Structure formats: C-alpha cells, structure tokens
Amino acid sequence: MSSSPTRRILIACTELAEPILRAILDPLGAEVVAGFTHEQAIERIRQGVDLVVCSLRFDESRMLDLIADVARTNPHLPFVCCRVLDSDLPQTSLRAAFVAAGHLGAVGVLDLPALTRTEGAALAEREVRATVAAHLQDAEHESMS
Secondary structure (H helix, E strand, O other), rough: OOOOOOOOEEEEOOOOOHHHHHHHHHHHOOOEEEEEEEEHHHHHHHOOOOOEEEEEHHHHHOOEEEEEEEHHHHOOOEEEEOOOOOOOOOHHHHHHHHHHHHHHHHOOEEEEEHHHHHOOOOHHHHHHHHHHHHHHHHHHHHHOO
C-alpha cells in the first residue's frame, strides 16, 4: 500500500487569523503554509499547493484580488474563502464579497464567526475542516487523472 504525498494547503490570511486556521486545519495532516501578503501567497502557489484557504481580511482585504489571480493562472486550484474573525463589516458588504468570491470560482465560502454563533465552536471548526478536506480530495483525484 503506497502512501500518498503530503498535501499542501496555503492559508492566505492575517497574522491574527493564522493560528486559528492552522489549529482548525492541523487534524487534516496536510502541510500548512502561510502567506500574509498577496506577493507571499502568489509565491507559495508557485511553489506548489493543493488548495488555498483565504481569509476575508487577507492583506488589507485583498481576498478578491487573490482569487481573481488564482482563477486566471491556476483555474483548477481549489480556493476556499473564510471569514475568520468578527469585524464591523456590514452584512451587505460581507454577502457581496462572498457572492463575488463565488462568481470568481471559490469552491466554498464560510463565515466562521457566524457558524460559531449558530452551531458552537466545535461544529463550526468541523464544518471548515470538512469543506477543506472535501476539496483536497477533489484536487487529489483531478491530479491523478
């Protein structure tokens, strides 16, 4: 039985969101690399990742810029958008950002603070992990074909 290579997940996020996302994704057993700026994230993608998890406030709210670049240069790279921390962003703006992310190709959009309020922290984290795991599996199957 051969072991599959370690999957690499890029978390494109703020320094405050990084330990939260890392703790949530750690049980997946993938290598997690971080990028705090657009340039760092693009470099990590060039080095090879299997999936991107991008926080809403990434690099001064450049989440949509990053997903647009990924859609243009790596259209098959799964991209998950996730609000990690509460903010004073109006709900209409949050919804608009998530709709735009979906139109640009995000395979998932998650609102961790809202999920935590409605489902509790453990279930919210499990939902984020399950979304990422499902799309890591999709990426693995696509790379095998």
